[in-house]
Amino acid sequence: xxxxxxxxxxxxxxxxxxxxxxxxxxxxxxxxxxxxxxxxxxxxxxxxxxxxxxxxxxxxxxxxxxxxxxxxxxxxxxxxxxxxxxxxxxxxxxxxxxxxxxxxxxxxxxxxxxxxxxxxxxxxxxxxxxxxxxxxxxxxxxxxxxxxxxxxxxxxxxxxxxxxxxxxxxxxxxxxxxxxxxxxxxxxxxxxxxxxxxxxxxxxxxxxxxxxxxxxxxxxxxxxxxxxxxxxxxxxxxxxxxxxxxxxxxxxxxxxxxxxxxxxxxxxxxxxxxxxxxxxxxxxxxxxxxxxxxxxxxxxxxxxxxxxxxxxxxxxxxxxxxxxxxxxxxx
Amino acid sequence: xxxxxxxxxxxxxxxxxxxxxxxxxxxxxxxxxxxxxxxxxxxxxxxxxxxxxxxxxxxxxxxxxxxxxxxxxxxxxxxxxxxxxxxxxxxxxxxxxxxxxxxxxxxxxxxxxxxxxxxxxxxxxxxxxxxxxxxxxxxxxxxxxxxxxxxxxxxxxxxxxxxxxxxxxxxxxxxxxxxxxxxxxxxxxxxxxxxxxxxxxxxxxxxxxxxxxxxxxxxxxxxxxxxxxxxxxxxxxxxxxxxxxxxxxxxxxxxxxxxxxxxxxxxxxxxxxxxxxxxxxxxxxxxxxxxxxxxxxxxxxxxxxxxxxxxxxxxxxxxxxx
Numbered sequence: 001x002x003x004x005x006x007x008x009x010x011x012x013x014x015x016x017x018x019x020x021x022x023x024x025x026x027x028x029x030x031x032x033x034x035x036x037x038x039x040x041x042x043x044x045x046x047x048x049x050x051x052x053x054x055x056x057x058x059x060x061x062x063x064x065x066x067x068x069x070x071x072x073x074x075x076x077x078x079x080x081x082x083x084x085x086x087x088x089x090x091x092x093x094x095x096x097x098x099x100x101x102x103x104x105x106x107x108x109x110x111x112x113x114x115x116x117x118x119x120x121x122x123x124x125x126x127x128x129x130x131x132x133x134x135x136x137x138x139x140x141x142x143x144x145x146x147x148x149x150x151x152x153x154x155x156x157x158x159x160x161x162x163x164x165x166x167x168x169x170x171x172x173x174x175x176x177x178x179x180x181x182x183x184x185x186x187x188x189x190x191x192x193x194x195x196x197x198x199x200x201x202x203x204x205x206x207x208x209x210x211x212x213x214x215x216x217x218x219x220x221x222x223x224x225x226x227x228x229x230x231x232x233x234x235x236x237x238x239x240x241x242x243x244x245x246x247x248x249x250x251x252x253x254x255x256x257x258x259x260x261x262x263x264x265x266x267x268x269x270x271x272x273x274x275x276x277x278x279x280x281x282x283x284x285x286x287x288x289x290x291x292x293x294x295x296x297x298x299x300x301x302x303x304x305x306x307x308x309x310x311x312x313x314x315x316x317x318x319x320x321x322x323x324x325x326x327x328x329x330x331x
Numbered sequence: 332x333x334x335x336x337x338x339x340x341x342x343x344x345x346x347x348x349x350x351x352x353x354x355x356x357x358x359x360x361x362x363x364x365x366x367x368x369x370x371x372x373x374x375x376x377x378x379x380x381x382x383x384x385x386x387x388x389x390x391x392x393x394x395x396x397x398x399x400x401x402x403x404x405x406x407x408x409x410x411x412x413x414x415x416x417x418x419x420x421x422x423x424x425x426x427x428x429x430x431x432x433x434x435x436x437x438x439x440x441x442x443x444x445x446x447x448x449x450x451x452x453x454x455x456x457x458x459x460x461x462x463x464x465x466x467x468x469x470x471x472x473x474x475x476x477x478x479x480x481x482x483x484x485x486x487x488x489x490x491x492x493x494x495x496x497x498x499x500x501x502x503x504x505x506x507x508x509x510x511x512x513x514x515x516x517x518x519x520x521x522x523x524x525x526x527x528x529x530x531x532x533x534x535x536x537x538x539x540x541x542x543x544x545x546x547x548x549x550x551x552x553x554x555x556x557x558x559x560x561x562x563x564x565x566x567x568x569x570x571x572x573x574x575x576x577x578x579x580x581x582x583x584x585x586x587x588x589x590x591x592x593x594x595x596x597x598x599x600x601x602x603x604x605x606x607x608x609x610x611x612x613x614x615x616x617x618x619x620x621x622x623x624x625x626x627x628x629x630x631x632x633x634x635x636x637x638x639x640x641x642x643x644x645x646x647x648x649x650x651x652x653x
Contacts, residue, residue, distance in 0.1 A: 080367075127417045130363060137440035137554040228374075 032218075034178075034208075036171035036201055038226060039103075039142070040064075042191065049168040051184060056161060060188075063157050067150035068192065074141020075119035076102055079110045080132040087112065090125050093303050102143035103196040106232035111136065111196075113144035128320060147193040155189035176200035198229070203236040272310045276302040276323060286314075286326040293317075296326065334601050334625070335423035336648070337561070337594070338415070338438065339615075340408050341606025342429025342585070343401075344467060344526035348394045350607035351407050352385055353637035354414075364413050368406035371445050372399075375452040380406060395527040397458055401430065401451040404607075408434035409444060411605045411630050418645045424568070424600075426561040428587055428611060429491070429532065432572070432580045439556035441572045446551055453547050454581075458530050461540050465531025466507030467499055470514065471522040474498045483513045490533030491585040493610075494617035499526070499585075501534035533584045541578060548574035563590045587611070591618045599624040603644060607631045 037045035040061065047057045079087055084101065087110045091099050099114035099122060112122065119135075126133040141147065163185075169178040174190045176197040202217075209215045219227045286296045297315045302323050305311040310323035354361040365381060372380040376398060383399055394400055408431065412422075427435035430451075437447035468487075470476075473496055477484045487502035487510055500510065507525070514521040531537055553573050562569045564580045566589050594600060595618070602625065604612035609629035619625050628644045631637050 123416075124419075127360065132363065132367065134444075135440060135557065137443075137557060 031168055034169050034171060034205055036205070037173075038198055039173065039191070039196055041221070041226075042170070042173055042188075044220070045170045046166075046179075046184075046188075049166040049170045049179075051163050051166055051170070051179075052161065060158070060161075064154060064192070067154050067157075068140055068142060068147065071140050071150045072146050073116055074114055074144060074146045075116040076111055076113040076136040076138045076141060077119050077122065077126075078134040078136055079112060079126050080134065081108050081130040082110060082126065083107055084110055086131070087126075089305060091122070093305060094122075094125050096122050096125075098145075100141075100144040101195050102141075103198060104200065105196075105198045106229050107199060107234070108232060109229065111143075113141040114146065115141070143192070143194060143196055145193060151189050151192040154192055155185060158185040158188055171201045171205065173197060173201065176204050199233055202230065202233045203239055206233075206235045207239040269304050269308055269310050272323060273302045273304055276310070276312070280328055285329045287329045288321065288326050290325045296321075334599050336420065336601045336603065337424045337426050338412055338422040338435070338603055338605045339426045339611040340412075340428060340431030340434040340438075341404075341604065341608065341611050342427075342431045343397075343404065343528045343532060344469075345606045345608040345610050346394050346400050346404050346407075346527065347607065347633055348384060348387060348392055350384065350403075350633075351410070351631060351637065353635065354631075354641065355381070355385060357638060358414070358641075360417060361410055361414055364410040365406065368402075368409065368444070368448070371448045372402045372406065372452070374445075375402065375449050393527050395529055397455040397529065398452065400527070401455040402448050404430055405434050405437065405447055405451050407607050407631075408605050409437055409447075411607075412438045414641065415603070415605075415630070415645065418649070420603075420645065420648050422558055422603075424559050424561050424594075425556075426563060426590070426594075427580075428563045428606075429580060429585050431606065432562055432564070432577070434605070435560055436553075436556070436572045439558045439560050439572075441553050441556050441560075442551060450548060450551055454544065457540060457543055457547060458537075461543060462530050462537055464504040464529055465501060465534070465536050466504045467501045467526040467528045467530075467532065468507050468511055469493075469497065469499050469524040469526060471524075472496055472498075476521070480513070480519075483510055486510075488534045489584055490531075492588040493614045494588055497614065497617070499533075501531040501536065503531060503536060504529070507531075532581060534582075537582060541582070544578055544581070545574050548577050561590065561594065563587045566590045566593065587614060588618060591615055595619055595623060595625050601625070601648065602627040603648075604629045608633055 032048075035045040035048050037043065043057055043061055046052065047054065052060070082090070084104055087101060090096075091112070096114075096118050098118045099112050101110055102113035103111035105111065112119065119141075123133045123135075163181075165181045166179055171177065172179050172187045172191070173196040174187060174194040179187055205215050205217075217227070217230055280298070282298055282301060284298045286298060288296060296317075298312055299315040300313040302310055302312045305320060311320035312323050312326065313320055351361065351365070355365055369379060369381045372378070378399065380399065380403055384403060394403075412434075422438075425435035425439050427433070433447055433451060436442050437444050442450065467490060474489065474492065477489075484500070486506040487500040489498055490501035491499035493499065500507070502510070511523050511525060514523050551574070553571065555571055560569050560572070561567065562576070562580065563585050564583050566586050569576065591602070591614070602612060602615045604610070604627070609632040612627040612629040615627040619627070628647060630641050630644055632640060
């Protein structure tokens with residue numbers, strides 16, 4: 001049996017899931033093969049791996065909380081039913097330049113984080129089609145560039161501690177790979193401002209069942225948020241696990257996923273969009289071939305949405321129209 | 332200066348089968364959010380909310396199974412609030428009436444939608460296990476009638492004050508039945524309406540549930556509200572929500588009457604009923620002073636035309652939200 005510690009305690013509960021962990025250890029009679037924790041939960045994972053003692057853990061978590069609270073005001077929101085490629089395309093196409101992807105939780109659940117005004121403005125763009133926008137009640141823009149100064153200060157604080165070699169591999173949020181003993185300080189500090197690559201972390205663990213035994217996951221602590229997420233994370237069959245290469249630096253998996261998606265985008269879409277823009281100015285009267293709308297008039301240039309869709313916005317209408325479904329009316 | 336927008340969330344008794352049906356069938360965003368809620372309710376109860384709500388064809392059956400009415404009300408109010416917010420209408424205040432305080436807590440971000448649904452369900456389970464059968468009766472008339480019929484009211488208590496000629500009483504089921512028979516059966520000409528609620532909310536009858544409720548609801552994490560919240564139980568704006576406040580909401584009477592009067596006397600507002608029946612906007616209509624510039628709107632009602640009602644509300648407000 002293999003199992004995973006993946007606790008996500010609230011800020012109040014801090015390291016309490018530790019107790020459930022020891023109970024779980026007793027029941028299982030053996031240590032888990034891997035541990036991982038989501039955001040703050042990563043501290044519980046490191047604690048379970050004997051990276052530091054309970055008292056040190058509390059000190060780290062306390063300082064981390066204080067530094068995060070000092071960061072400039074910001075907000076976070078969960079976006080459902082949009083892939084990472086969709087989210088990044090929408091942010092880019094709508095000039096939401098001060099928002100970062102904070103959590104990559106499942107292929108359909110992304111959390112964005114950034115300046116409060118932009119997170120609020122983003123809502124309008126994430127309520128098209130099946131996409132859902134959920135504002136989160138966090139006190140700041142965690143895992144975003146607004147946390148950079150806090151992350152740097154935290155690094156200096158972490159340098160004052162000595163960490164023990166890990167007794168169990170801990171999967172790090174920022175790399176979706178096992179922690180390296182010599183990089184504990186850097187990895188923990190980076191976590192404040194970098195994306196939580198949760199989906200990649202789980203897929204990486206799932207790929208370890210090559211001996212025919214399925215990876216078993218167990219959630220420790222309050223609630224079952226992470227267990228529910230698991231149901232939405234498919235196994236990545238293309239993932240090759242080479243544990244020897246673990247210590248070498250390589251691009252983060254999220255970057256590789258992004259690359260693959262970018263490569264997939266058919267170039268034809270860009271051509272359709274440029275051809276339209278060259279020919280038809282904003283304010284062109286059009287007709288929709290799918291539904292009967294009165295007098296449509298374009299209010300934007302055509303754009304590429306989600307990396308693959310040619311879209312255009314109309315006066316008086318909120319959502320985008322598929323460029324393939326509109327034709328200019330003869331004036 | 333534009334008027335502040337107040338989203339009002341109604342409580343138990345405002346639910347009915349088929350509520351939101353037209354929107355569910357024709358409004359893709361409403362359907363999307365309802366299906367999202369449905370999945371969460373299924374997780375918490377093992378039952379499908381939408382199958383129960385929209386499965387049958389009878390609009391008139393009494394929808395009073397608290398295990399579903401609790402999450403159903405929260406879900407429908409959450410979805411209606413989402414629809415308005417997606418149309419660009421953002422509330423300046425969230426006002427909760429009884430169980431509506433749970434919906435307003437979720438819209439304010441105090442609890443996540445998932446937690447809110449779980450709390451609604453766990454509370455309903457607690458009621459079914461621990462509470463005696465109760466009832467609630469809405470009475471059309473002045474609350475002064477209690478003095479005229481003191482013996483009839485002794486075993487019931489006032490649980491809600493809606494407007495001058497509309498109040499609600501709660502008590503054990505048999506007492507409520509007796510009171511209704513008395514008020515309507517002796518030629519007093521008093522109109523009453525038994526609510527689709529089988530518990531004596533806001534009355535001493537549910538007092539024994541207190542320790543169980545506090546223990547259950549104490550295990551949730553309450554965040555500070557993102558949007559200012561007004562409690563119709565406290566009669567004013569509240570700084571936050573925790574299990575103690577939620578207990579007061581359930582146990583103490585609701586004073587919608589003074590809450591609205593106080594608010595409307597401080598400033599002219601746009602009151603929007605986010606409940607399925609439009610009961611709160613009707614109450615506001617009777618509560619606003621003459622020559623007021625406050626307005627009241629509904630989003631749904633029991634008489635169909637959901638899309639038209641919603642569109643009217645949205646078009647009425649577009650332009651007033653900048």
